Amino acid sequence: MVADNKKPKPEFPSADEITKKMTPMEGFFSLYKKNEELYALIPSSKFNKPFLLAMTISSGVYGGMQWDHMMVYWQKQGKKLLLMRPDLRYRAKKTTMEEVVQRTFPATIIRAVPILAKSGSKYLIDLAGIFKSDIAGLSVVAPFLLEGQFQLNPTLGTWNKVKVFPSNVELGVKLAFTGVKFSGDENFSDTMDLRRSYPLSVHFSLAAIPPSSYKPRVADTRIGYFGVAIKDFAKKYSARNKFHRYINRWNLQKIDPSLELSPPQQPIIFYIEKTVPYRYRKYVKEGIAEWNKAFEKIGFVDAIIVRQQTATQFNDLDPEDARYNFFRWTTNELGFAAGPSRVNPMTGEILDADIIFDDSMLRYAAGSHVSMNNAFALLKHDAKFAKRLEAMGKLNPLKRLHFISPQQHEKIQRKRNLLSVMRKRNIPVCTHGEHKCQQLRLAYGIMRAKGKKDVPLEFIGQFVKEVTMHEVGHTLGLYHNFKASSWLSIDKINSEEKPAATSGSVMDYNPINFAPKGKPQGNYLTTTIGPYDYWAIQYGYAQVKDAELQKIAQRCAEDGLAYANDLYASAIDPDPFIFRWDLSSDHIAFAKQNRELLRQLSDDILKRYVAEGEEFHPVRQAFDMLLAENAYNSIVVARSIGGQSLYWDHKGDPKARNPFVVIPAEKQRQSLKFLNETIFASPNFSPEVLNHLAPGTWWHWGTNELDNIATYPLHDMIIAYQTVVLLNLIEPMTLMRLENSPLQIKKGDEVFTxxxxxxxxxxxxxxxxxxxxxxxxxxxxxxxxxxxxxxxxxxxxxxxxxxxxxxxxxxxxxxxxxxxxxxxxxxxxxxxxxxxxxxxxxxxxxxxxxxxxxxxxxxxxxx
The missing domain is CATH 1.20.58 (Methane Monooxygenase Hydroxylase; Chain G, domain 1)
Incomplete structure (x- = not known):
């Protein structure tokens, strides 16, 4: 018998043979590229080792927005390589429960791709199967982003960026979403529109988790930070809960702890993208650097460093690269700003942050953008109250607004759905910029009423700085604080003293402060961080032992440190001071000031708001804005009725307050009296103004200026606003609190029932x-x-x-x-x-x- 000397057929072809005509790129993962072919050679030594996968929408609608990030690892299964995502929410380290937890909460398969070839202990895969797919999950939100029904066509995806570095790989792919049907397109054509596709570019960062001496810091209900929560089954059965809750923060440590003021070992560096207009760069820089004041209070100098990208300096840095933090300028026509960050999901350590600022927001200051200033605009982000309205059926006040076009209805619902998806994906949502657009349009009207043709650059600059401070606060880990604006009285704000901080925190949604004619004008905007911001940074970043943290948190009852986040900021929630776009410790005084301001603006609306040669449609837009602002002021006041202040003090805190404190009965009576005398009273409008509320007649792509009916629907608008306020007063949660309040106050105290x-x-x-x-x-x-x-x-x-x-x-x-x-x-x-x-x-x-x-x-x- 002759021996068979044939070698066994290898399990996989040779990777060297397949890649020999491709361009090699050595780094964190070795890549090989030729035209649209892009392969990665993954060594087995990197199997089961976690790395960060970060995704950014790099172009298209919401271009520049950090979208998602996750910890992933490679795992081999037969002739496939799997991209796995461990469930890091659960743990039970070094106990018998560890195996149980891993078995109960296994890692999920994100993508599976065939192994094409092998070189030693390295495996070759085609990256198109991962990154030209919908791994970012954008198909779910494409209808909201692209205003129609779209589906991903993976055959049309193209690589637009491939870079490899020792600790990260940066991939850009232009995805193509093919239109199925387009919203608002009454002339939809199956033969024409089905062939249309929309490019949406996504940037992927595959980055090593850097070694770190970072120590997680425990979250506290008295101070607002984003955070991570981990359920630990290794905790004792006697523990009150199984969670570890850590705040999100950067790893700031002093170079020299013995120094009273020391630079950090690794400062937070922000690059201002070269796309930011020259006129605004100064204000962006000031807004970012303003937070250094808080860090200096706790011993850090130059904790945040700001660098300007130009055509020659730092020009080779990619904003999407996970190693760099950028302030970016966009033009999404959405009027918003956002400051998301990426964190280590096991510790809360912030690894990367980017801020985007939509250019269209500032164009509202020139009156060149149209915003929906009706009851929808007041409530579109108030999910709790919106559900209550929907439950009212035929009594829903918004059903009266029959004259609003289906396109406007759809746009609002689409945006609400998008925000819902983002929240479910744990992507922080900040709508701070959106109502600011209306504030800027109000500023435009007021400046014109004062005889100025345009809103001054210095005013716009301060606006840019304040929005920047807010978004930078998010990138430092800070959550919203919707109680901060109750710090000062409106008289204190508009006084000769002119306090620089008009609110306890820039993390509130603070309105622009306009004083009526004849009254002192304080700062229009808060020009610096507030006392809460200093305190929050102290808790998050002070170099102190854990025992000292409790002492810091116990300061919660001090003046200017009031805190409450998004959870209880709905119109139907109990605390009247936890709200968006209010200002002052006295809501009635705030509303009275604004009503007088709006009355004065109404008097000047024809004289100054429209210049010679201009159409009259802006008068209708301004009139809408005045009605909306008055209605919003009424809701601010209405929330005192049946109201209860909420506090998060812990047992044993100095000056600890009860979790619930009923709003004094006299304040509730004053609020009801104010509403009866204002929003519920018969309004008085000038016939001359009413006869100039001309409809918008532009009807084409990119605009919503067309008014569905020519004649202004005055009575419908007024009753819609009135009934929205009325419903707020008599909705079940308000009545429940009024029913309970006699039992909550001290015997002999006056009660409002x-x-x-x-x-x-x-x-x-x-x-x-x-x-x-x-x-x-x-x-x-x-x-x-x-x-x-x-x-x-x-x-x-x-x-x-x-x-x-x-x-x-x-x-x-x-x-x-x-x-x-x-x-x-x-x-x-x-x-x-x-x-x-x-x-x-x-x-x-x-x-x-x-x-x-x-x-x-x-x-x-x-x-």
């Missing part, structure tokens, strides 16, 4: 029933009850009958509220019948309104 609210609303909204002048003859042009008030009173009856007393609405209403509502209806019926005895002196519309009201009440009571 459900009866006080409902009786007060009845008296205010139906005040005409007490004001009949029997010596006067009312006419249709001078009616007994104005058309605005007739609308409001009918809405009142709808709420009282169908909301409080109709069992078909599945909303839990306190029994007392139902009883008092019925009592008020009975009382109203008596008063209406009494007034109708004098119908000979009443105008026709008022009589008809009262008869209809009587019929509605009688029909319900007779049932």
């Amino acid at each position: 459900i009866a006080d609210l409902l009786d007060g609303l009845t008296d205010g909204i139906w005040s005409e029933l007490y004001a009949l002048d029997k010596n006067k003859k009312y006419t249709n042009s001078t009616p007994f009850i104005s058309s605005f008030r007739r609308n409001l009173q009918q809405a009142y009856l709808d709420f009282w009958i169908y909301y409080f007393l109709d069992d078909e609405i599945e909303i839990s209403i306190p029994t007392d509220a139902k009883s008092i509502a019925l009592k008020n209806l009975t009382f109203l019926l008596e008063k209406i019948e009494e007034i109708l005895q004098n119908k000979d002196i009443l105008d026709s519309a008022s009589v008809a309104h009262l008869l209809k009201s009587k019929y509605n009440i009688t029909e319900y009571i007779d049932e």
